[in-house]
Amino acid sequence: METESERSSLLLVDSIPGLVALLTPGGELEFVNRQILEYTGKTLEELKEWGTNDTVHPDDLPHVIQAFTQSIGAGTPYAIVQRLRRGDGAYLWFQNNGFPLREDGRIVRWCVLLTDIDERKRAEEALSNARSELARVSRLTTLSALTASIAHEVSQPLSGIITNASTCLKMLDADPPNLEGARETARRTIRDGDRASDVIKRLRALFSKKEFTLERLDLNEAAREVIALTSSELQRNRVVLQSELAADLPGVTGDRIQLQQVILNLLRNASDAMADVHDRQRLLLIRTEREDGDAVRLTVRDAGAGLAPQSLGSMFDAFYTTKRGGMGIGLFVCRSIVEGHNGRLWGEPNRGGPGATFSFTIPQGTA
């Protein structure tokens, strides 16, 4: 670094508001600007040992060394994100860009530019935490609604079991005992017990899988299980469910529980949308079909209040809701699940009638 032009270059590098380092063609640290010295609180000699001291965050070091070594070897630029130790010991996030400076095609030096992206990085982390919190809350609300419908499904047969067994005892205690009646009530007790265990079996099928498991699955089958679990709730809301599940539906690869959450959410939304409908049938149609281009489509159509034009753009946003007491995260989570399966979820007002239709498509071979 002797020529006049190099001295002025170094002056320039020292003055720019960023962290800049210059390295030999072999990757040895040769020069760091004032900003690096001030930020790290280290000397150039200490910084030369960055591969073995605490300059780079220990969790990022292997990755940084690998990218750096590979780049120097190949003579190609690198761009990585890493944490760099500040003088007070705090590690902040930096974008690290390294590129070769060439003269006549020959690498004469490497330049490293470190840009502080700490604030952006932390905002991203906060956003990602908020997203997983949303997903968790949505799971909980789905779970509590599901718990209510399970309790309902199990209470019915349990009630029958208790009444039948009480009657059976009384018939046996009568003088003379009513044996034929006792047999009949015992038979009913068993049948109600079978009913309760069917509910448990359906639940097992729904929840036995671990979270985020990809498997080949039949969307019709998944939809049928959700329908079975929600039918009494729909009936209570006086919704007439009509299902048109395509017989020739190809299988898809995906997370069964997540997709069932989507179906559950769409059915429940459709049912809620018809709560104030009194002048026509509360008809809910669920349909599956083969879609052009090797995809399958599931559609849920209601005869409810429909969609206001101004809500079309925002209804998939988090915290957007038109329901009293709603949190507005159902559709937001649904869309992220469907998009996680490389699919698409959308809603539109019904043509030529009241209500709305929500549909999603998933590619057949998605993984």
Next chain:
Amino acid sequence: MGKHPLVSVVDDDESVRESLPDFLRQVGYAAEAFASAEAFLASDIVDETKCLLLDVSMPRMSGPELQQELMRRRQAIPIVFITANGDETIRPRLLAGGAVECLFKPFSEKALLDALDAAMGMR
């Protein structure tokens, strides 16, 4: 009051319609079962019914709607609601509306007998 006071069961759940009348007959009541509120209203035993065991949620006319209809017709039949809905907040509302009791399925033999006693005491 006859020898066997008549209790009518109105519930869309078939196993309730099967099991409750047999039980009621075993403990000294006469019993009839109906699958809907409409079927009960159309029957000729509304006047004779001394107590109504009434499901809250049914596909067409609900239990509370039947209660309203009976009040409109000035037929004061004591009502014991039965429900498989676990939402306990409906109980105070139903009691405030004039029901004798609200039993959550599954209910015990004793809870049912106590509710029937209370209903009969009102006559």
